[in-house]
Amino acid sequence: MAGVVLITGASRGIGRGLAEKFAAEGWTVLAAARRTTDVPLDPSIQAIPLDVLSDESVREAAAAIAAGYPCIDMLVNNAAIFPGEGNERLEETSLEWFEEAFATNVVGVARVTRAFLPLLRKSAAPRIINISSGAGTISEKTDSAYYPYSVSKAALNMLTRAMAAEYRGEKISVFALSPGWVKTEMGGSLAPLSVEESAGSLFQTMTRLGLEKSGGFFGRDGEVYPW
Ligand SMILES: NC(=O)c1ccc[n+]([C@@H]2O[C@H](COP(=O)([O-])OP(=O)(O)OC[C@H]3O[C@@H](n4cnc5c(N)ncnc54)[C@H](OP(=O)(O)O)[C@@H]3O)[C@@H](O)[C@H]2O)c1
Numbered sequence: 340m341a342g343v344v345l346i347t348g349a350s351r352g353i354g355r356g357l358a359e360k361f362a363a364e365g366w367t368v369l370a371a372a373r374r375t376t377d378v379p380l381d382p383s384i385q386a387i388p389l390d391v392l393s394d395e396s397v398r399e400a401a402a403a404i405a406a407g408y409p410c411i412d413m414l415v416n417n418a419a420i421f422p423g424e425g426n427e428r429l430e431e432t433s434l435e436w437f438e439e440a441f442a443t444n445v446v447g448v449a450r451v452t453r454a455f456l457p458l459l460r461k462s463a464a465p466r467i468i469n470i471s472s473g474a475g476t477i478s479e480k481t482d483s484a485y486y487p488y489s490v491s492k493a494a495l496n497m498l499t500r501a502m503a504a505e506y507r508g509e510k511i512s513v514f515a516l517s518p519g520w521v522k523t524e525m526g527g528s529l530a531p532l533s534v535e536e537s538a539g540s541l542f543q544t545m546t547r548l549g550l551e552k553s554g555g556f557f558g559r560d561g562e563v564y565p566w
Contacts, residue, residue: 341365348418350377352523356538391447410461440491471515503554512553
């Protein structure tokens with residue numbers, strides 16, 4: 340299985356690693372980023388300017404891609420932010436951080452997905468991958484860490500379930516995947532996984548999951564995650 344994949348947030352971290360992995364596996368990669376100069380240089384990778392916060396930017400990206408490609412086989416909604424230091428108490432958490440986390444991690448995913456559905460519909464086997472996080476799991480939550488980030492990822496999981504239900508009839512599969520704890524600007528230097536390790540196992544899972552599993556929340560190796 341190879342095709343055309345669009346990855347948001349491909350300027351660094353896991354998104355950049357996924358762009359390199361998909362290209363190495365023979366995919367055509369549309370690497371969407373605010374800073375396109377940071378997208379990996381590779382004949383199979385085309386840098387696409389895209390800010391998930393901007394209607395205009397997303398519309399222009401969709402028009403540019405539609406002019407050059409007949410379809411998109413996979414959309415990877417990877418771009419996200421982690422406002423704050425991470426362990427602030429609720430009273431110390433800026434309310435703006437909630438709004439910023441929602442704007443990028445939830446509304447940004449809805450904006451990008453809506454814009455690219457026409458191109459996904461032209462694929463023989465379209466799929467949407469929302470990069471979520473174990474921090475979005477509600478049922479196992481026993482601490483109060485990461486308010487803005489964790490509530491936004493829990494909301495992303497609900498968005499994933501709802502989209503999967505809506506698009507099942509069109510055979511568009513939608514998954515939430517957790518990449519593990521990864522050494523990136525967001526994950527920090529103490530994380531056990533390298534970008535290459537995470538992207539390698541995510542690639543296997545992203546390309547193997549079938550329509551029957553649509554609406555599921557999985558770890559990078561395909562293990563079922565609790566909601
Ligand atoms: N690292 C971990 O341990 C970990 C764990 C669980 C889940 N995740 C998830 O994995 C995904 C990737 O995380 P990461 O660790 O690679 O994070 P990262 O190193 O902070 O990279 C985030 C990426 O998102 C992009 N981005 C942010 N806002 C954007 C916007 N408005 N428009 C376009 N791109 C935007 C950034 O682009 P700029 O360069 O332009 O800022 C950057 O490319 C995220 O969804 C994150 O929540 C990560």
